[in-house]
Amino acid sequence: MAPSAVSPAQQHAQLAFASKKGQDATVDDHTPEGLSKPLADMMGHWENFSFEPIRESTVSRAMTRRYFADLDRHAESDIVIIGAGSCGLSAAYTLGKLRPDLRITLIEASVSPGGGAWLGGQLFSAMVMRKPADVFLREVGVPYEDEGDYVVVKHAALFTSTVLSRVLAMENVKLFNATAVEDLITRPGGGGEDGDGDEDAAAGAAVRVAGVVTNWTLVSMHHDDQSCMDPNTINAPVVISTTGHDGPFGAFSVKRLVSMKQLEQLGGMRGLDMQRAEDAIVKNTREIVPGLIVGGMELSEIDGANRMGPTFGAMALSGVKAAEEAIRVFDLRKKQNEF
Numbered sequence: 426m427a428p429s430a431v432s433p434a435q436q437h438a439q440l441a442f443a444s445k446k447g448q449d450a451t452v453d454d455h456t457p458e459g460l461s462k463p464l465a466d467m468m469g470h471w472e473n474f475s476f477e478p479i480r481e482s483t484v485s486r487a488m489t490r491r492y493f494a495d496l497d498r499h500a501e502s503d504i505v506i507i508g509a510g511s512c513g514l515s516a517a518y519t520l521g522k523l524r525p526d527l528r529i530t531l532i533e534a535s536v537s538p539g540g541g542a543w544l545g546g547q548l549f550s551a552m553v554m555r556k557p558a559d560v561f562l563r564e565v566g567v568p569y570e571d572e573g574d575y576v577v578v579k580h581a582a583l584f585t586s587t588v589l590s591r592v593l594a595m596e597n598v599k600l601f602n603a604t605a606v607e608d609l610i611t612r613p614g615g616g617g618e619d620g621d622g623d624e625d626a627a628a629g630a631a632v633r634v635a636g637v638v639t640n641w642t643l644v645s646m647h648h649d650d651q652s653c654m655d656p657n658t659i660n661a662p663v664v665i666s667t668t669g670h671d672g673p674f675g676a677f678s679v680k681r682l683v684s685m686k687q688l689e690q691l692g693g694m695r696g697l698d699m700q701r702a703e704d705a706i707v708k709n710t711r712e713i714v715p716g717l718i719v720g721g722m723e724l725s726e727i728d729g730a731n732r733m734g735p736t737f738g739a740m741a742l743s744g745v746k747a748a749e750e751a752i753r754v755f756d757l758r759k760k761q762n763e764f
């Protein structure tokens with residue numbers, strides 16, 4: 426069979442077994458409640474079971490042609506989101522849903538997206554969200570127990586896997602995981618004397634962010650012990666950074682803003698205060714330098730905001746606000762023809 430085109434319309438799998446049904450007439454047609462009939466029909470018939478034939482190179486091409494087509498298409502993105510933790514995923518969901526016309530790229534350094542949102546606090550299962558973040562749970566379809574001022578999702582992984590599945594199903598969003606953002610693409614931001622950016626950059630004059638510099642995460646982790654392994658690039662007029670608080674991979678963009686003299690210094694995340702922390706993160710989610718919006722716990726490192734620990738409402742709503750900001754900035758750039 427010829428390999429399918431790069432982006433085929435999604436189709437429901439036709440089960441090979443359907444054509445084999447009836448070969449074993451002695452097996453009862455037991456249909457467990459709730460399973461689709463073709464799947465239920467497989468049960469009790471495994472001795473006649475086999476997959477359709479395939480050649481190994483077909484599998485290779487099915488993956489690589491899609492991946493490289495995605496890399497090609499997303500080299501010019503409308504909005505890039507760095508970090509697929511609870512804030513980045515919430516931003517991706519909101520953007521993808523509100524603006525199906527935009528090409529959105531989500532870059533996650535880890536193999537597994539989700540950041541710190543696979544568990545609640547101290548590796549416990551339940552995830553707590555203070556109201557009014559319950560509106561986001563209803564939006565994406567995550568069940569919860571209502572406890573009055575707050576709600577509880579029975580397992581943090583239920584939240585993360587649900588938002589992730591919604592995001593991955595969107596036609597206009599592509600997740601590149603196991604891929605790290607190593608740097609930001611910048612352009613002179615209009616604050617310099619001559620406008621060419623060279624001396625301006627040396628003096629720390631204002632820049633605007635115009636995309637990201639990427640590499641496989643495993644390559645990124647070996648720059649110290651392997652010779653030059655240059656990165657790849659993605660242009661985008663708007664970047665949302667949600668790389669979490671400081672850590673081995675955390676607070677990436679804001680630390681880079683300091684080293685390129687766009688921020689004098691970081692405020693440093695303060696101690697835990699749920700009451701203050703969550704309002705502050707949502708309210709202060711904003712464009713930090715032109716073209717770069719920062720949300721989630723990365724923001725606490727700029728503003729010196731408190732941490733909130735295991736309560737996740739601010740991450741979801743900071744993601745929603747970051748998406749709203751990104752749309753505003755994108756539409757403005759487009760109007761001003763500043764791509």
Ligand code: AHZ
Nearest residue numbers: 508510511512534540541606668669674721722732733734
């Ligand atoms: O792998 C990181 C994680 O999945 C990813 N990331 C970080 N640097 C990156 C880079 N390129 C690509 N350079 C990168 N990806 O960003 C994600 C951040 O997720 P997170 O869950 O750490 O951050 P968040 O702001 O979405 O949620 C934070 C939730 C809280 S609050 C809190 C506390 O108060 O102590 N702790 C956590 C984890």
